[in-house]
Amino acid sequence: MLRRLTIRDFVIVDRLELDFGAGFGALTGETGAGKSILLDALGLALGDRADATAVRNGRERAEVSAEFDLPVDAGLAAWLAEQALEIEDDVLILRRVVEAGGRSRAWLNGTPVTLAQLREAGEWLCDIHGQHAHHALLRADAQRGLLDTQAGAGALAAEVAVHHRAWRQAAEQRQRAEADTAASARERELLAWQVRELEELAFDPAQWAELNQEHSRLAHAAGLMAGADEVLAALGDSDLAAAPLLARLGSRVGEMAGIDPGLDEVRGLLADAAIQADEALHALRRYRDRLDLDPERLAEVEARIGAVTDLARKHRATPEELPGLLDDWRARLEALTASADPARLAERETAARKAYEVAAARLSAARRPAAEALSAEVTEAxxxxxxxxxxxxxALVPVAGGSVHGDEEVEFLVAANPSQPVRSLAKVASGGELSRIGLAIQVMASRASATPTLIFDEVDVGIGGGVAEIVGKLLHRLGRERQVLCVTHLPQVAACADWQWNIAKAERDGEVLSRVSVLDGEGRVEEIARMLGGVNITDTTRRHAAEMLGQG
Incomplete structure (x- = not known):
């Protein structure tokens, strides 16, 4: 649940540190005092979009941080592990900074995160129902999304959409192939010839490097042989050959070192030189023995190099790029061959359709019991x-041939009294009825959600009297299971809360700021009396307020 909210320089809030309790809490105050601003600040910490208007006038940045207990549900912990985000003491701190220039940054437990990551984490922690949320329920997509959430079928609905798109794509491929067979045949013929030409070349990049090295050696064989003979003569095959001369010089210096040890270093250097010269002599003899003039092999290598470079030039590529070209042409030829085969395309389309039908059937099976349960719960409310x-x-209205949303559309139907047949919610509900039905739907949907903190921002607009008291009791019962926060103008709703805050404006140094007061028993009586009686609060109003709070 939400433990603490810290706000700095956000809209008309300078500094606030709020500690939240469990159960049902009411946030009350005059219109425009900043009640919804607190929820806007929390929304910022949960990943809502923001711009420079969030920063209090004259300040460089706005900052909001929200501290939550880690929910018992293992899903968020697993997600945090996937994101390599650390958890300490089962606490999550979401922090957001918006600069005066509009730039925004976010952190989760001190680690920088993207706005998408912050928003995804927030979806596990808190669910905010805005004051116009019931209007969204008039949209078909909102109704479908709410039911799928109730059914725990969000991932399944996404899977159905993927299968439906794959099915439609397969059908379109078949249709395109049927309409463009001539052009496809010409392209297939050209590609087949190009693939065959490259396959016959059997080009290997590794062998290409070796082939070039062999060509260089064969082309310069005469020069290499002459050079090797010259070096061999100088090293060991002449009267003044270097290798035996170094050996003799080393032996002579060795004799001198026997008299003067100061020559030991010179003797060692000559000995090393003699050894290396002798090793070079033997290595060069082995190399010379392998050298030979081979005009026939040289011609073969030159012919192979010519064939490769000619084909590469023909296709405006380097030899090293030929394997990539071959892979591309094979893939394109395979795709064209498949698209030119009506039977194969029909099989692919049938398989895609069946995959969609299986997934759509599972989605329908998940939706039906959820629809029945939600219908009964909202009707009872x-x-x-x-x-x-x-x-x-x-209502689950069948869609002929299916759709990206499954085999049915979801439609909310309502009859406000027993003499009326059920009709579309968008067509029959009045403003007040829509508010009440929408609130019932939101509360019932929240009960099925695993989100530990539920926030209702003036969702009780359009109701009053005894209905408002019932709404308050409904939220109070919900608060036994979750943490529930409600911004309200109705005393009947606020009186049902476990705790209550008052939000008011105050002037300081010519600047209007928002202030939050935690109300004790007497303070709640005064606030409920204000909500009941307006400007002039009488003892009678206070007694009524105390009675509503169960103190009279």
Whole structure:
């Protein structure tokens, strides 16, 4: 759950350090005091987009950090391990800095992360329902996404989309091939000839280097033989040959060193030189023995080099690039051959369709029980939200031939009273009814979620009286299972909270800033009385507030 939120120079907040408790907490205050700003700051720490307007006027940067307990669910821990992000004492600290120029940076437990990583981590920790969230429920994509979340089928829905695209792509390939057989045949013929030509060449890059070395040796064989003979004569095959001369000189200096040890170093150097000269002599003799003039082999090598360079020049490539060209042509020829085979393309299309059908059937099987459960839960909640006899249904409408979203579309249907048939939520719900139904859906959806912290930002807009009290009790029950925070203007909702904060504006040095007060028992009575009575708070209003809080 959320433990601490620290805010610096964010919009109209200068410095705030807020410690959060468990259960259901209410954030109340006058309109414009900054209640939603706190949630905006938390959203920033959770990866929401931000720009320079987030920075308090005249400051260089805004900074927000949120400290969470690591959820019991092992999914986040596994994700953190995959990202090589360390955990200390089962605590996660998400930190975000936005500079006055608009640049944004993020950290998780002190390690720099991308905005996408911060947002993904935030999805495990906190779920924020905005004050206009019920309007989003009018969209088909939002309804489908909510049901898939309820069913735990998000990954399966993504798999279905992949299979559907593969199926459509296979069908399009077959159709294109049928419409362009002549051009495809010409290209296949050219590619087949080019592939055959390169395969017959049997070019090997490693052998190419060796072939060039052999050509250089054969082409210069006469010069190499003459040079070897000359060096051999100088080293050991003449009267003044170097190798025996060094040996004699070394022996003479050895005799002199017997008289004067100061010549030991010279004697050693000459001895080493004599040994190396002798080794060079033997190595050069072996090399000379292998040398021979071979005009026939030279002609063969030159012919091979010519064939390779001619073919490379023909295709405007270097010899070293020929293997890559061959691989590309083979792949293209294989693709064209496959596309020119109607039976093979039909088989591929059929296989792709079957893969889609299997995945789509699994998705439908996951959606059906989730749709039934959500329908029953929201219908039950509607009975207590001033819509007795109303019904809510999650309809799964079959789609002929399937779609990227599966074999059915998801549609929310509602009847606000028992005399009406169920119709599309977008068409029949009034503003107040939509607020109540939307709140019921959000609360029920949150109960099925594993997210430990749930935040409702003025989602009770459009309700009041006894319905507001029921909503408050609903959130209070939810707070027994999760940490629930709610920004509200309704005293009936706030009175049901386990704890309450007041957010107000205060002026300091000519600047208006937002302040947060943690309310004790007496403070809650005063705040609930303000919410009930407005400007003039009477003793009667206070007694009513105390009664609502269970203190009267």
């Amino acid at each position: 509607m009975q207590t939200l001033a819509m007795a006899g109303g019904r809510f249904e999650v």
